[in-house]
Amino acid sequence: MTRKFLLFAFLCSTFIGSAQGHAPSPEPDAAVYAARRAKLLALLPSGAIAVLNAALEAGANVVYRPDSSFWYMTGMPETQAIALLVPGAPMGHRYSLFVQPKNWEREQWTGSRAGTKLATSKYGADVAYANDEFPKQMLELMRDASSLWFYDGGDSKFRDTVTATWARRTNNSTTALPIYNLAPTIAEMRLYKDPTEVALLRHAVELSVQAHLAALPLAQPGNGEWTLRGAMVGACLSGAAARMAYPPIVGSGENSVVLHYDAANQVLKNGAMIVNDTACEYGMYAADVTRSYPVGGHFSAEQTAIYNIVLAAQRAGEVKSVPGARMHEIYDATAEVIVDGLLKLGIMQGDKAEIMAKRGFRTFYPHGSSHWIGLDVHDAGSYEQARIVKDAPPHLRNYAPAMAQLKTGMAYTIEPGIYIAENTPGVDPKWWNIGVRVEDDYLVTDKGVECLSCKLPRDIATLEKLIRDHSSK
Numbered sequence: 493m494t495r496k497f498l499l500f501a502f503l504c505s506t507f508i509g510s511a512q513g514h515a516p517s518p519e520p521d522a523a524v525y526a527a528r529r530a531k532l533l534a535l536l537p538s539g540a541i542a543v544l545n546a547a548l549e550a551g552a553n554v555v556y557r558p559d560s561s562f563w564y565m566t567g568m569p570e571t572q573a574i575a576l577l578v579p580g581a582p583m584g585h586r587y588s589l590f591v592q593p594k595n596w597e598r599e600q601w602t603g604s605r606a607g608t609k610l611a612t613s614k615y616g617a618d619v620a621y622a623n624d625e626f627p628k629q630m631l632e633l634m635r636d637a638s639s640l641w642f643y644d645g646g647d648s649k650f651r652d653t654v655t656a657t658w659a660r661r662t663n664n665s666t667t668a669l670p671i672y673n674l675a676p677t678i679a680e681m682r683l684y685k686d687p688t689e690v691a692l693l694r695h696a697v698e699l700s701v702q703a704h705l706a707a708l709p710l711a712q713p714g715n716g717e718w719t720l721r722g723a724m725v726g727a728c729l730s731g732a733a734a735r736m737a738y739p740p741i742v743g744s745g746e747n748s749v750v751l752h753y754d755a756a757n758q759v760l761k762n763g764a765m766i767v768n769d770t771a772c773e774y775g776m777y778a779a780d781v782t783r784s785y786p787v788g789g790h791f792s793a794e795q796t797a798i799y800n801i802v803l804a805a806q807r808a809g810e811v812k813s814v815p816g817a818r819m820h821e822i823y824d825a826t827a828e829v830i831v832d833g834l835l836k837l838g839i840m841q842g843d844k845a846e847i848m849a850k851r852g853f854r855t856f857y858p859h860g861s862s863h864w865i866g867l868d869v870h871d872a873g874s875y876e877q878a879r880i881v882k883d884a885p886p887h888l889r890n891y892a893p894a895m896a897q898l899k900t901g902m903a904y905t906i907e908p909g910i911y912i913a914e915n916t917p918g919v920d921p922k923w924w925n926i927g928v929r930v931e932d933d934y935l936v937t938d939k940g941v942e943c944l945s946c947k948l949p950r951d952i953a954t955l956e957k958l959i960r961d962h963s964s965k
């Protein structure tokens with residue numbers, strides 16, 4: 493049997509509100525989800541119907557995780573569920589849920605199902621049906637609808653069925669009947685975190701900070717990359733995280749320059765740089781935190797030089813990171829500090845203006861500085877990338893600056909990095925295999941931008957102390 497949401501449902505069974513008790517992931521608060529649906533209904537034109545599909549089961553031996561956007565609108569943790577929203581319907585008939593029917597023989601294997609009863613009493617549906625009723629109900633509602641809005645939850649078969657059914661309806665219409673993907677509309681809502689989300693995100697970040705603090709003392713020669721990973725996974729899960737926010741990245745030495753290295757199977761060699769990009773998911777919300785430090789806790793002169801450039805780049809990004817700023821201003825600031833620093837060290841050569849214009853630093857700083865965080869670690873929401881900037885030189889067409897402006901409720905990372913691979917042409921071998929990324933999580937509030945993870949030390953002296961105090965030598 494593949495459905496493993498029993499564990500998830502169990503973790504959901506205690507309310508987060510009792511923060512003192514550090515209860516596991518929160519019980520969906522029906523009012524929060526109802527408010528989100530009301531907002532979505534208000535955005536839809538009259539005559540619209542909206543169908544939202546839960547994610548498919550992920551497969552055997554994989555714990556089911558609800559699709560983030562479906563969860564955001566429904567709080568319904570089960571697979572094979574469909575939500576139907578009809579803004580033009582009378583009150584009390586606007587929200588239907590189609591769910592797996594109660595069936596003890598199945599539930600004995602895969603866990604309790606809400607069934608139609610809880611679909612209304614707990615998850616707030618006006619009306620609930622067994623999910624095999626969906627095709628019939630859908631056809632009936634389509635007859636009077638003038639636009640269809642769908643969210644497929646990553647299930648292409650569901651999308652095909654819904655769109656084909658709508659196409660048949662359109663074929664018999666005197667005018668074209670539009671069909672829209674709901675994903676961008678929900679994504680836009682998800683960009684602005686409500687208080688419930690902010691509380692969960694804070695908790696996820698706090699737990700991740702504790703996990704990093706548990707890992708730092710283990711950065712000793714003879715331990716493995718897995719030792720750090722194990723400690724962090726342990727810290728997250730024993731703090732009632734349902735899972736990690738993403739596959740942990742703990743890479744030392746030559747692995748520190750691989751951005752998404754996830755094997756964690758190398759023994760730690762004294763002095764090797766570690767990039768540790770690991771964080772917990774809590775209550776469905778993902779933190780994203782990275783620290784870099786050498787095995788044994790003694791930064792070499794070269795590691796110090798690179799590290800301080802990255803830290804200064806992050807600081808420059810933070811300075812730009814104010815309400816109203818555009819996302820690309822953060823990236824530009826980090827890139828500029830990195831280019832200045834690498835030119836000064838002789839790792840890069842050439843004209844700064846030309847390097848900036850051609851993004852010539854991407855050998856060393858190949859990724860962006862920032863992404864949204866939330867229900868997904870790379871959260872939904874547009875960056876409003878300008879594909880072609882008015883009057884911009886041609887190189888900017890590849891750069892596609894993110895024009896999105898920081899507004900209250902948005903959450904994002906600032907995570908510059910420098911990675912110097914072995915045999916990088918023109919680079920002195922003393923710099924090889926130094927990878928450094930420093931990543932923190934930020935929230936725009938009414939009072940300004942708050943760093944959620946910055947209590948986790950970033951300065952060399954404190955990082956060294958946290959490692960060296962636990963050295964056996």
Ligand SMILES: [Mn+2]
Nearest residue numbers: 780905907931
């Ligand atoms: Mn990140």
